[in-house]
Amino acid sequence: MKRRDFLRGAGAFIVGAKLLGCGDNNVPDPIDEVVPRGTFAFPQGVASGDPRPDSVVLWTRVVQNADPLATVTLQLEVASDADFTTIVVDQQIEATAASDHTVRVLVEDLGEDTTFFYRFTAGVDEIVGRTRTAPGASADVDVNIAWVSCQDYQSGHFGAYRQMLRDDDERAEADRVHFVVHLGDVIYETIDEPSQRALDNNLEEILLAEPDGTDRIVSRFPSGGGTNKSGAKFARTVDDYRHLYKTFMSDVNFQAARARWPFIYTWDDHEFTNDSWQSMANYIDGTTADEGSQSRKLAASQAWFEYVPAQLTGAIGPTGVSQDAKDFATATVSDARFTAPNTDNFVDEANNAAAIGAMTIYRSLRWGKHVELVMTDQRSYRSDHAIPEDLAPLINAGAGQTVFFDPRNFLPRPIVQFLDLGSITGQATIPGIGLPNPRAASPIGTMLGKAQKAWWKSTMQASDATWKLWGNEVPMMRMLVKNVNNALGFDRVLDGDAWDGYPTERKELLTFLRTANIKNVVVLTGDIHAHFAGVLLDDYDSAGTPNAVATELITAGISSNSLFSFYEAATRSAAVPASLRALVTVNASAKGGSSFTENLNMLLTKGLVSAGTFAGAIANAGVTSVAQAIAIANAQADATINTHLRYADTNAQGYGYVKVTEAEVTADLITINRPVGAGSTNAPGIKRTASFTIPADNPAGMSAATITGEKPFPLS
Numbered sequence: 001m002k003r004r005d006f007l008r009g010a011g012a013f014i015v016g017a018k019l020l021g022c023g024d025n026n027v028p029d030p031i032d033e034v035v036p037r038g039t040f041a042f043p044q045g046v047a048s049g050d051p052r053p054d055s056v057v058l059w060t061r062v063v064q065n066a067d068p069l070a071t072v073t074l075q076l077e078v079a080s081d082a083d084f085t086t087i088v089v090d091q092q093i094e095a096t097a098a099s100d101h102t103v104r105v106l107v108e109d110l111g112e113d114t115t116f117f118y119r120f121t122a123g124v125d126e127i128v129g130r131t132r133t134a135p136g137a138s139a140d141v142d143v144n145i146a147w148v149s150c151q152d153y154q155s156g157h158f159g160a161y162r163q164m165l166r167d168d169d170e171r172a173e174a175d176r177v178h179f180v181v182h183l184g185d186v187i188y189e190t191i192d193e194p195s196q197r198a199l200d201n202n203l204e205e206i207l208l209a210e211p212d213g214t215d216r217i218v219s220r221f222p223s224g225g226g227t228n229k230s231g232a233k234f235a236r237t238v239d240d241y242r243h244l245y246k247t248f249m250s251d252v253n254f255q256a257a258r259a260r261w262p263f264i265y266t267w268d269d270h271e272f273t274n275d276s277w278q279s280m281a282n283y284i285d286g287t288t289a290d291e292g293s294q295s296r297k298l299a300a301s302q303a304w305f306e307y308v309p310a311q312l313t314g315a316i317g318p319t320g321v322s323q324d325a326k327d328f329a330t331a332t333v334s335d336a337r338f339t340a341p342n343t344d345n346f347v348d349e350a351n352n353a354a355a356i357g358a359m360t361i362y363r364s365l366r367w368g369k370h371v372e373l374v375m376t377d378q379r380s381y382r383s384d385h386a387i388p389e390d391l392a393p394l395i396n397a398g399a400g401q402t403v404f405f406d407p408r409n410f411l412p413r414p415i416v417q418f419l420d421l422g423s424i425t426g427q428a429t430i431p432g433i434g435l436p437n438p439r440a441a442s443p444i445g446t447m448l449g450k451a452q453k454a455w456w457k458s459t460m461q462a463s464d465a466t467w468k469l470w471g472n473e474v475p476m477m478r479m480l481v482k483n484v485n486n487a488l489g490f491d492r493v494l495d496g497d498a499w500d501g502y503p504t505e506r507k508e509l510l511t512f513l514r515t516a517n518i519k520n521v522v523v524l525t526g527d528i529h530a531h532f533a534g535v536l537l538d539d540y541d542s543a544g545t546p547n548a549v550a551t552e553l554i555t556a557g558i559s560s561n562s563l564f565s566f567y568e569a570a571t572r573s574a575a576v577p578a579s580l581r582a583l584v585t586v587n588a589s590a591k592g593g594s595s596f597t598e599n600l601n602m603l604l605t606k607g608l609v610s611a612g613t614f615a616g617a618i619a620n621a622g623v624t625s626v627a628q629a630i631a632i633a634n635a636q637a638d639a640t641i642n643t644h645l646r647y648a649d650t651n652a653q654g655y656g657y658v659k660v661t662e663a664e665v666t667a668d669l670i671t672i673n674r675p676v677g678a679g680s681t682n683a684p685g686i687k688r689t690a691s692f693t694i695p696a697d698n699p700a701g702m703s704a705a706t707i708t709g710e711k712p713f714p715l716s
């Protein structure tokens with residue numbers, strides 16, 4: 001393949017200077033050849049973020065090879081053509097050690113709904129990217145969005161981005177992606193976490209290699225890191241978090257996607273710490289609220305601000321609603337003990353308040369007449385999980401139950417509901433359990449916190465966009481496993497770190513959509529490492545018929561191990577009864593099926609009896625095929641289980657794509673082949689695509705999945 005032809009002078013090196021095969025895109029791509037290094041290097045590529053009608057944030061990181069600490073002077077040019085003949089911005093910036101040599105430049109007065117090319121030049125070295133601005137708020141245009149989450153560098157290659165690029169090349173111009181929404185877990189803060197080691201299709205651990213044969217690993221932290229319960233090292237300092245961004249953003253597929261499209265980011269937990277709430281971690285022991293990590297929170301926020309291009313200060317939203325987003329400002333904090341939460345369930349302890357207050361990222365963006373994109377922060381202001389870490393095993397033991405894993409998954413739904421209500425219940429002990437109520441004096445649980453919740457309501461209400469898309473980190477819809485014949489002790493919810501763990505506020509928000517008559521809300525979600533689609537109901541526990549108020553589309557991760565693989569691993573233990581494991585996975589190889597059949601999909605969509613029946617049918621000598629076993633199991637389906645759920649593919653990696661028009665939203669959940677092959681630069685190929693249609697003004701009219709490719713179990 002040929003080098004680009006605008007090399008500027010002898011000895012010039014253009015990092016990533018290749019065009020993709022599709023000429024229409026004119027996107028530089030870092031993968032096509034080994035690029036010779038000049039005096040300067042751009043080892044994390046380029047990126048753009050937060051496109052608005054006349055502005056966008058441009059980003060790169062540059063180092064002088066001979067002296068990585070030296071200040072580097074960069075020239076930034078923005079042009080309306082790929083040949084840079086019509087240059088609309090030409091300015092100088094300095095990249096210094098203070099920001100780890102990252103630069104983030106808000107470029108304004110660009111003109112709306114326009115594709116721009118930009119390049120950063122240091123000496124004779126340069127790097128090129130493409131971006132585009134948003135149409136104005138009255139522009140009657142369709143909007144195409146890809147959304148992603150969860151990219152553990154050590155679990156897999158980022159081939160989902162390569163697939164996204166290839167897929168977009170094949171789309172008609174009118175369907176091509178305008179921007180990418182990233183819902184978090186851009187990095188993972190641990191090195192060699194056992195649950196995130198790369199797995200092959202048989203769920204056996206494998207070592208990942210880069211195309212050049214080197215191991216795909218994250219090298220040790222500059223500080224040495226801390227050590228968590230599972231022996232993994234976790235980031236402690238700003239240099240540790242910078243190290244993670246540098247490593248994850250060295251991935252050529254991620255770089256290629258960032259060079260082609262503007263991204264709009266929020267964070268989830270792993271930009272800071274696993275299952276975090278405010279600045280609290282849960283690494284060392286099973287005691288809740290004893291791991292105040294204010295200094296890590298501050299460090300994590302600083303590194304996010306340096307590496308993730310977003311327009312925070314000066315962000316604009318719907319008329320009449322102020323945007324609270326603001327840039328990182330350093331603070332002095334120490335890891336003090338948490339105090340009890342205040343009446344709004346925020347911990348006022350000074351170091352927590354300072355660490356959280358150092359930066360605010362929730363904000364909304366507008367893309368033409370039809371899309372308001374509301375981006376929230378579901379980590380910085382949330383209250384502790386309803387069930388404290390140390391209580392989950394006691395509750396399960398008290399009920400004579402062995403759970404899959406504590407303290408967040410497969411939790412007893414009635415206990416979560418009871419504890420989430422806090423002091424309102426007025427009860428000193430947990431009903432039926434007899435243990436003291438740890439939330440007897442607590443406020444109601446919150447995911448958004450007081451200020452963000454008020455902002456979310458006003459933004460949703462004030463926006464005149466046809467569709468309100470919500471960039472929501474963690475799953476909102478109920479994922480219930482119903483207790484039958486007391487097999488599980490309780491009804492269970494899949495994930496107490498998601499909205500199923502904060503059901504009171506979920507009901508409040510979804511009821512608000514109904515009472516305020518806010519139509520056409522589509523929630524885009526990540527976090528759970530699985531694809532799901534479904535309808536959001538205002539009250540999942542309504543004695544009558546709850547109202548459909550919105551829809552939710554959940555994408556699997558780019559590379560992180562699947563939800564199914566977590567549950568599979570958690571049920572390998574001899575302490576977990578075989579009957580319980582069979583609800584998650586069944587070895588159907590003797591009947592021509594997979595040795596790890598995803599019975600978890602059946603459990604969620606057909607109920608416990610069907611899942612148990614499938615396992616029994618596979619073990620039955622008289623049943624000769626998986627299809628026959630599925631038919632027997634389907635005959636036992638619970639017609640009341642998760643009826644809002646339209647689709648479950650719990651063993652997936654991939655991405656999501658939505659096309660928004662005035663009349664409808666169409667969506668694809670794309671499952672790629674497991675991204676663990678030898679070469680990271682090949683598109684992994686699509687295993688299946690599940691497509692949905694959501695008609696305007698009718699969330700309950702969300703279609704069932706239309707699937708191309710291999711259907712997920714138990715669909716046929």
Ligand SMILES: [Fe+2]
Pocket residue numbers: 149150151185270527528529557560
């Ligand atoms: Fe994740």
